[in-house]
Amino acid sequence: MGDHHIVVVGGGFGGLQVVNGLKGAGAKITLVDRRNHHLFQPLLYQVATTILSTSEIAWPIRHLFSDRPDVTTLLGEVDAVDTKVKQVTLRNGTTLRYDTLVLATGATHAYFGHDEWERVAPGLKTLEDATTIRRRVLLAFEHAELETDPAVRDALLTFTIVGAGPTGVELAGIIAELAHFTLPSEFRNIDTHKARVVLVEAGPRVLATFAEELSAYAQRALEKLGVETHLGEFVTDCTADGVRMGEKFIPSKTIVWAAGVEASPAAKWLGVAEDRAGRTIVEKDLRAPGLPDVFVIGDTASVMRENGSPVPGIAPAAKQQGEYVAKVIRAGLKGKDAPPAFRYRHQGSLATIGKSAAIIDFGRIKLRGWIAWWIWGLAHIYFLIGTRSRFAVAWSWLWIYLTGQQSARLITQRETIQEKK
């Protein structure tokens, strides 16, 4: 092993790809994450909606590199980066000297200055977020079954999702299916067919990053599942009783936030410029400006495409950046010329609406309906890490497809804030 020490912070899609790409490079690598697991975020909404179990979409990071003696995995959270002495400080006080640093620390959900909404409208970024949403959705039905006041019961049976990007649309579709197909036979006092699923979006259409025709198809598919869409409406307040959009108030005991993201504070650690969403504005080779030993990639980096549009915050983009940075570092270690500037190749956009509709936008080729749904499913199974998870997820999906019964319907952990009110 060489003397060159590469510290990679973040075990998401970008960080893992950097470590993978440095196999055999002869450097010493330390991978730091504040969680012990890599999370397959594209399927997180399925944990929130009782389809998959937590362990089907998350894997212990250190296990992924058990056959890489050059890689040390540490559980820790970055507190500060000192770019002068080239050192990262973790929250527990551990310090790590680096020769090269890669920050791949991702993003979290953002409430546009209304952090107080988080308490009643959780976002979906971690396994805990997913089990929180799952618990609240299931508890709403349980409490409705016991409730005698019709107005409270209706509010308990109204589920509001804020934001109609892929996550919001996916959540709305599955919650509607849960209420309208899975649960009706299990309740005696309430009719879960009457549950309302409300999708609120500030923009003019759902899935705005897709072509208009696919957007329109998705909207029809949502309506067919019984989802109410409210487009062009801004949320002005979220409370334990419902969602306000200007004059309009929707009584709703369960709210999920899928509207905005905010980058990790990588730019602040480095003392460099950030964009409006807090992303570090990087050079064409993904280096932090003025810091040749520091790379910033993935959702925490602001990278522009050649056509001037931003690189989207999706898994394939983070992976491509990770792959690129590994190449740049390898070239540097060998004293070779650096590869040309990073270039993002968009492979297509996918989104599902419930259990049988999906849309795929490959640019020239656009697909929708069940064929898109099958491609979506196969693509996600293909990209899952670990043979066991592939089988387990395929099995869970097949089971639900054949029987219509979700089985990860567990209410676990107590509410810390909600229940005390």
Place this chain on the structure above:
Amino acid sequence: MGDHHIVVVGGGFGGLQVVNGLKGAGAKITLVDRRNHHLFQPLLYQVATTILSTSEIAWPIRHLFSDRPDVTTLLGEVDAVDTKVKQVTLRNGTTLRYDTLVLATGATHAYFGHDEWERVAPGLKTLEDATTIRRRVLLAFEHAELETDPAVRDALLTFTIVGAGPTGVELAGIIAELAHFTLPSEFRNIDTHKARVVLVEAGPRVLATFAEELSAYAQRALEKLGVETHLGEFVTDCTADGVRMGEKFIPSKTIVWAAGVEASPAAKWLGVAEDRAGRTIVEKDLRAPGLPDVFVIGDTASVMRENGSPVPGIAPAAKQQGEYVAKVIRAGLKGKDAPPAFRYRHQGSLATIGKSAAIIDFGRIKLRGWIAWWIWGLAHIYFLIGTRSRFAVAWSWLWIYLTGQQSARLITQRETIQEKK
């Protein structure tokens, strides 16, 4: 549906069996549980030790009775029972009038007057207990990897289990295998081979309810896995730093309590006599003394066998009692003679030690080693509810058997007390 209203409290093995046995009896049944899921407790230790995922051993109770229009499932916790007006009050204020009441409310772990130990030495009764233990075990290795003080590192790598009944032995065996076989290749700063697993038992032998020869075999199997057993030693204190047994102190950052149980307060709700462990002392037909409309079954009831020994607190005993009570109630509804007094049939005792040894005590026939292990595995898969879980658990076990890799190794939820210290 008839007018007779049967309230069953508790969706464990006993409660479910009562409801199953009342199919077609023509009564209205309300099943109340404070959790939304039935838990297959015999395999809970496998969730705590990263082998199984939570959704593999727990199922939504209301789903089990979706095809039974006579059954209403409610999520609620009993606050009081008024046996004069025959009414159960739930914590949220809901009241349920009953004609017949069955209390199958189970037991929880007990600290023999030292409830303050729970904070540092969690027991294993719920899914949250299991994920708490899983988190603490995994975090201990993570923190040891970062620790520079050798004494603290050794305490982090010492895992103490108090109580050498089946749960304690099963936990000790799997934690030892995790440390000595699964994890060594994944850490760079610590040698997980050196982790100590300590099993403390006040009695003179492990698995004391088994025949002495099987007990001795289990002890040898544990020692082969590297578990230290301390027999005939009473725990006098548990702290965040370790376990004290009189003069002896074992520095240990992770402690699991598997030493004692305490019944739910069913006897107090009813105002009837209880035994030392808080169990309701019931009549020969499992009725509460003086309350012909109230039955108490399972771990919360004290039932004697014909030979004067107590019926053990295990799943088959609760099931037999549930089956019996359903028969008594059916006979009553039809105006027939009640069946003779409850009689417990002991089908045998099973316990496993790690991934390839087990003991089975059928009375005359005693088995040990791999053949016992296979019978144990098949029996548990057979008794799992739901075809999907059977396949899923069989698949998880086969995977671990073939690859040696546990995959439910997730650290989720934050510590609320531990981390603040």
